[in-house]
Amino acid sequence: MELQNDLLLRVARGASVPRPPVWMMRQAGRILPEYRALRAEAGSFVNLVRSPEMAAEATLQPVAALGVDAAIIFSDILVIPEAMGLPYELIEKQGPRFPKTIERSKDVEALLSGDAAAERLEYVYEALRLARRRLNGRVPLIGFCGAPWTIFCYMIEGQGSKTFSKARAALYRAPALAHRLLDRITETSIAYLERQVEAGAQIVQIFDSWAGALGPEQYRAFALPYIERIVQALDPLVPVIAFSKGAWFALSELAKTGAGVLGLDWTITPAFARAQVGDRIALQGNLDPCALYAPPEQVVRATESMLRAFGPRHIANLGHGVYPDTPLDGVRAFIQTVKGWRYQ
Numbered sequence: 001m002e003l004q005n006d007l008l009l010r011v012a013r014g015a016s017v018p019r020p021p022v023w024m025m026r027q028a029g030r031i032l033p034e035y036r037a038l039r040a041e042a043g044s045f046v047n048l049v050r051s052p053e054m055a056a057e058a059t060l061q062p063v064a065a066l067g068v069d070a071a072i073i074f075s076d077i078l079v080i081p082e083a084m085g086l087p088y089e090l091i092e093k094q095g096p097r098f099p100k101t102i103e104r105s106k107d108v109e110a111l112l113s114g115d116a117a118a119e120r121l122e123y124v125y126e127a128l129r130l131a132r133r134r135l136n137g138r139v140p141l142i143g144f145c146g147a148p149w150t151i152f153c154y155m156i157e158g159q160g161s162k163t164f165s166k167a168r169a170a171l172y173r174a175p176a177l178a179h180r181l182l183d184r185i186t187e188t189s190i191a192y193l194e195r196q197v198e199a200g201a202q203i204v205q206i207f208d209s210w211a212g213a214l215g216p217e218q219y220r221a222f223a224l225p226y227i228e229r230i231v232q233a234l235d236p237l238v239p240v241i242a243f244s245k246g247a248w249f250a251l252s253e254l255a256k257t258g259a260g261v262l263g264l265d266w267t268i269t270p271a272f273a274r275a276q277v278g279d280r281i282a283l284q285g286n287l288d289p290c291a292l293y294a295p296p297e298q299v300v301r302a303t304e305s306m307l308r309a310f311g312p313r314h315i316a317n318l319g320h321g322v323y324p325d326t327p328l329d330g331v332r333a334f335i336q337t338v339k340g341w342r343y344q
């Protein structure tokens, strides 16, 4: 099936387009009433993630309801620690919890990794196959994984954190163990994304949500090389979007990993980012998700000023995931403004 709307893939490969494509991180799940109905039917988030049928439905909801230019597979970055041997649960109003965490070397060695772990995620691949079939070429399908450092954070901390101080301390206290664990996560993520591509993902994003917890030196040692390995393995297959939230200091190095697209959070100006990365790479972002809470006419102005500041080689998105209580009028104003934009 030929793609009817391939704006995203064209920008990611460096081609020129009449207007930027638009999608939103966390568009599947957080904001739509249709999603909440589906989740109630599933009984729990984990059930929903494990049901290919329902996950495919959640993937398509924002395409139908909001008219975004891409679908992102409904799943979670936490399926990787689970497949490696650390199951998670989602506690209402608190977030993810891992009953077991990594404390010492024998815990790392007890994990599964690579193909042995990736083959346990058949439900994700089946959801991708179903979603791809049902999209029927309307828009491209995005696959994803968490970056090794972000996954490491959850495996060490066992939950979210404001500081990730346990995970950061591990980098100083036990650097060899940290590298061994990051290596095993990386190997698993590569096998996982390769299978996602085989199942229908046409572009993939690496979410390094907690990159900003690290200083430049630690980022260079413990985050960047592992992202680079994933990019190098995947880029021959599909374009890769690397989103390292908060790692403004590493943009020029991220640009050298071979990623076709870099995601930006809202603390970076498009001009700063462009100066760091050169002309060839595409940039994705970066409207503050809170800008969508303003009255719609203000959202239109904020979106236009973002589009102007980026110019071409841009994928319109937010600077992080859309928040659960965002007014849908603001979301629609954002998407419609991008869709009405034309480059001169």
Ligand code: CP3
Residues within 6 Å of the ligand: 024, 025, 026, 027, 028, 029, 030, 039, 045, 072, 073, 074, 075, 076, 077, 078, 090, 094, 095, 096, 144, 160, 207, 209, 320, 321
């Ligand atoms: O982009 C999409 O809409 C696709 C689906 C998706 C989910 N999680 C669904 C989800 C994606 C891409 C993710 C990625 C993810 N998960 C990240 C990286 C992106 C980011 O926002 O920084 C992280 C850090 C997680 C870990 C995670 N999963 C947390 C912290 C939580 C709880 C808080 C929340 O609502 O995000 C989850 C649960 C989760 N993952 C939900 C959804 C729709 C909410 C579950 C529910 O209550 O129904």
